[in-house]
Amino acid sequence: MSAANTPLPGWVTFFLMPLLNLVTALVISGLVIWLIGQNPFEALGYLLNGALGNGMGVGFTLYYATNFIFTGLSVAMAYHAGLFNIGSEGQAYVGGLGCALVALALDQYVPWYVTMPFAILGAGIFGAAWAFIPAWLQARRGSHIVITTIMFNFIGAALMVYLLVHVLKPAGAMSPETRGFGPGGQLPNLDWLMAMFGSRLGPAPLNVSFIISLVMCVAVWFLIWRTKFGYSVRALGMSKSAATYAGIPYARTVIVTMLLSGGLAGMMALNVVMGSADRLQVEFVGGAGFVGIAVSLMGRNHPLGILLAAILFGILYQGGAQLSFMMPQITRDMIVMIQGLVILFAGALEFLYRPALVRVFSRRQMLAEA
Amino acid sequence: MHTVDIIVGMLGSTIRLSIPLIFTALAGLFSERSGIFDIGLEGKMLASAFASAVVAYYTGSPWLGLTGGILVSILFSLVHGYASITARGNQIVSGVALNFVAAGLTVVLGNAWFRQGGRTPQLANTARFTEIEFPGAEAAREMGFLGKFYADVISGQNILVYLAFITVPIVWWVVYKTRFGLRLRAVGENPGAVDTAGISVVWLRYRAVIIAGFLCGFSGTYLAIAQSASFINNMSAGKGYIALAALIFAKWKPVPVMFACLLFGFLGAFSNFMQGKSMPLIGEVPVQFYQALPYILTCVLLAGFIGTARPPKAGGIPYTKER
Numbered sequence: 085m086s087a088a089n090t091p092l093p094g095w096v097t098f099f100l101m102p103l104l105n106l107v108t109a110l111v112i113s114g115l116v117i118w119l120i121g122q123n124p125f126e127a128l129g130y131l132l133n134g135a136l137g138n139g140m141g142v143g144f145t146l147y148y149a150t151n152f153i154f155t156g157l158s159v160a161m162a163y164h165a166g167l168f169n170i171g172s173e174g175q176a177y178v179g180g181l182g183c184a185l186v187a188l189a190l191d192q193y194v195p196w197y198v199t200m201p202f203a204i205l206g207a208g209i210f211g212a213a214w215a216f217i218p219a220w221l222q223a224r225r226g227s228h229i230v231i232t233t234i235m236f237n238f239i240g241a242a243l244m245v246y247l248l249v250h251v252l253k254p255a256g257a258m259s260p261e262t263r264g265f266g267p268g269g270q271l272p273n274l275d276w277l278m279a280m281f282g283s284r285l286g287p288a289p290l291n292v293s294f295i296i297s298l299v300m301c302v303a304v305w306f307l308i309w310r311t312k313f314g315y316s317v318r319a320l321g322m323s324k325s326a327a328t329y330a331g332i333p334y335a336r337t338v339i340v341t342m343l344l345s346g347g348l349a350g351m352m353a354l355n356v357v358m359g360s361a362d363r364l365q366v367e368f369v370g371g372a373g374f375v376g377i378a379v380s381l382m383g384r385n386h387p388l389g390i391l392l393a394a395i396l397f398g399i400l401y402q403g404g405a406q407l408s409f410m411m412p413q414i415t416r417d418m419i420v421m422i423q424g425l426v427i428l429f430a431g432a433l434e435f436l437y438r439p440a441l442v443r444v445f446s447r448r449q450m451l452a453e454a
Numbered sequence: 455m456h457t458v459d460i461i462v463g464m465l466g467s468t469i470r471l472s473i474p475l476i477f478t479a480l481a482g483l484f485s486e487r488s489g490i491f492d493i494g495l496e497g498k499m500l501a502s503a504f505a506s507a508v509v510a511y512y513t514g515s516p517w518l519g520l521t522g523g524i525l526v527s528i529l530f531s532l533v534h535g536y537a538s539i540t541a542r543g544n545q546i547v548s549g550v551a552l553n554f555v556a557a558g559l560t561v562v563l564g565n566a567w568f569r570q571g572g573r574t575p576q577l578a579n580t581a582r583f584t585e586i587e588f589p590g591a592e593a594a595r596e597m598g599f600l601g602k603f604y605a606d607v608i609s610g611q612n613i614l615v616y617l618a619f620i621t622v623p624i625v626w627w628v629v630y631k632t633r634f635g636l637r638l639r640a641v642g643e644n645p646g647a648v649d650t651a652g653i654s655v656v657w658l659r660y661r662a663v664i665i666a667g668f669l670c671g672f673s674g675t676y677l678a679i680a681q682s683a684s685f686i687n688n689m690s691a692g693k694g695y696i697a698l699a700a701l702i703f704a705k706w707k708p709v710p711v712m713f714a715c716l717l718f719g720f721l722g723a724f725s726n727f728m729q730g731k732s733m734p735l736i737g738e739v740p741v742q743f744y745q746a747l748p749y750i751l752t753c754v755l756l757a758g759f760i761g762t763a764r765p766p767k768a769g770g771i772p773y774t775k776e777r
Contacts, residue, residue, distance in 0.1 A: 116559065120566035168546055170493075217753075227756035228765060230546055231702060234493070234695060235749040235756075242746035250740060374550055381547060415565050417572065421558025424551050432537040432548030 134406020143288025149398030155376025171233025173373025179350020182210030191269030211350015219342030472719030493549030496694025502674025524671030531667025642766030
């Protein structure tokens with residue numbers, strides 16, 4: 085039997101392999117740190133301590149993780165239907181517009197818990213709208229969704245810069261951003277959550293969006309594995325022709341899946357726009373959409389895995405910020421590189437160690453049977 | 455300003471903006487024609503820009519800089535090749551990953567080596583590819599439109615510009631007139647058939663990605679040591695994606711690639727020129743519109759409204775030999 089099809093125990097596929105991939109990425113990063121004359125172990129210590137060492141660190145870690153949960157779910161949603169959504173970045177960016185418009189309209193008049201449901205809808209609808217055109221092009225005109233979503237990332241970025249510079253910027257202001265939201269447009273922090281663990285959040289912007297992201301994890305899990313629609317999505321992802329023969333409408337399923345995917349990406353904006361910055365800024369997504377690809381792949385497209393992978397990337401982000409503070413030789417760009425390596429090894433080279441593991445485990449099995 | 459000066463200036467600027475796109479899009483052409491999607495063009499461009507600036511700084515030679523840029527770019531290509539050909543990984547993910555690695559690594563190394571926030575030191579003119587003045591250019595400048603065109607568009611460019619325009623027919627010849635080109639086109643459409651004919655799909659694809667790395671090395675070098683005199687953080691600034699759009703816009707064909715790149719280069723030059731000026735009837739068109747235009751055009755093309763863009767059939771799918 086070929087190594088590619090030999091079954092491996094679940095914990096090897098879902099835990100050991102991603103772990104080995106992650107370690108490989110970290111070892112290479114360590115080599116780069118060593119190459120520029122720094123101590124990689126010291127760096128790793130600062131990274132872990134900065135991300136998990138105190139309440140503020142954990143707060144920042146979970147704040148970043150919230151972004152990655154939304155974008156990770158967005159990529160996974162599309163992936164289950166066999167669609168590769170590279171556009172979560174742009175969808176989240178445009179989602180920010182929906183979120184900000186709601187906040188700008190309501191923040192003076194109602195408390196945050198009234199604004200929030202509308203903001204979720206606004207962010208979701210704008211994100212979905214940005215995914216709609218690539219989805220329609222894929223479903224009806226056969227354009228490759230990977231390419232169209234990449235193009236839409238750039239079109240979205242140009243659109244948002246235009247809107248922020250020419251339309252949404254308050255008169256007389258210098259920087260391209262909307263006015264700050266009043267209390268009605270701000271999502272409250274989760275101090276009480278940290279207090280439950282006897283620690284303090286400090287200035288970390290961990291907010292209600294984290295809870296929304298957890299709810300979305302459950303919702304996506306339910307949708308994909310417990311509903312008829314989820315079944316048709318997965319069937320389509322397995323085999324387009326088989327699904328079509330079974331009477332699953334291709335165009336409709338593709339479009340609806342992409343709308344959900346875009347909506348999830350759009351909701352990411354809540355966390356940054358209303359949970360932290362309290363205004364809409366240029367490039368607030370900051371690559372989270374692309375990180376979502378890695379999060380989804382590392383989490384094996386399952387919400388629970390996505391949650392864990394998102395926290396891992398949250399640790400990298402927050403720990404990296406701390407690291408660059410403690411070791412000025414290592415700039416924040418190091419984190420971009422580490423992310424790239426994690427995406428490379430956990431995503432593109434995810435089965436790197438599979439043949440070796442198959443050798444180890446099939447021998448074990450044979451011994452056990454004998 | 456005189457209309458003639460404007461037109462000549464615009465043409466010159468169009469060419470300068472098109473060159474990195476031409477090299478990069480031709481690089482993507484080889485990779486994608488062999489069935490390997492290449493989203494990582496941007497990263498290769500950036501990595502080679504950094505490498506060429508560093509090598510040129512230490513050696514003082516632009517040619518060694520170019521060599522450095524090419525080698526690093528090929529190295530990135532080989533990683534992409536290993537992930538997508540040997541490990542049969544996801545080509546899109548690999549490309550995205552390499553873009554991240556290049557964006558991070560160049561700044562980290564630049565900062566560690568030169569302490570200028572990721573920039574490399576300013577290069578002397580001897581370490582750069584500088585403008586080549588053709589004979590009689592100075593005199594020709596006084597002789598109306600054709601003279602100005604000769605002096606400021608034909609002459610006065612650096613060697614990489616001329617190389618880019620020479621590369622286009624060479625690529626056309628390789629892709630359509632050689633045995634390698636025939637097999638390259640075949641392996642992107644139907645790798646199984648190529649394999650059945652006894653030709654190694656793996657080796658063919660590796661050669662394609664190596665050529666892609668080679669050509670991206672030129673575009674990065676052009677950015678860092680011909681157009682500018684140092685590497686600057688993220689100096690590729692999305693040009694890799696514009697090149698990808700140009701490649702699709704040109705339907706994966708070499709000569710149309712050149713024209714698509716010139717078109718997108720012209721859009722860039724035009725938007726620079728139009729900044730703050732207003733168009734008759736329309737008023738001031740925001741610069742962001744011109745920036746988005748290549749991407750919008752590509753989507754319109756992909757939708758089949760202006761002809762059809764049919765990508766190589768086997769693109770993005772790892773090849774597994776039958777057992």
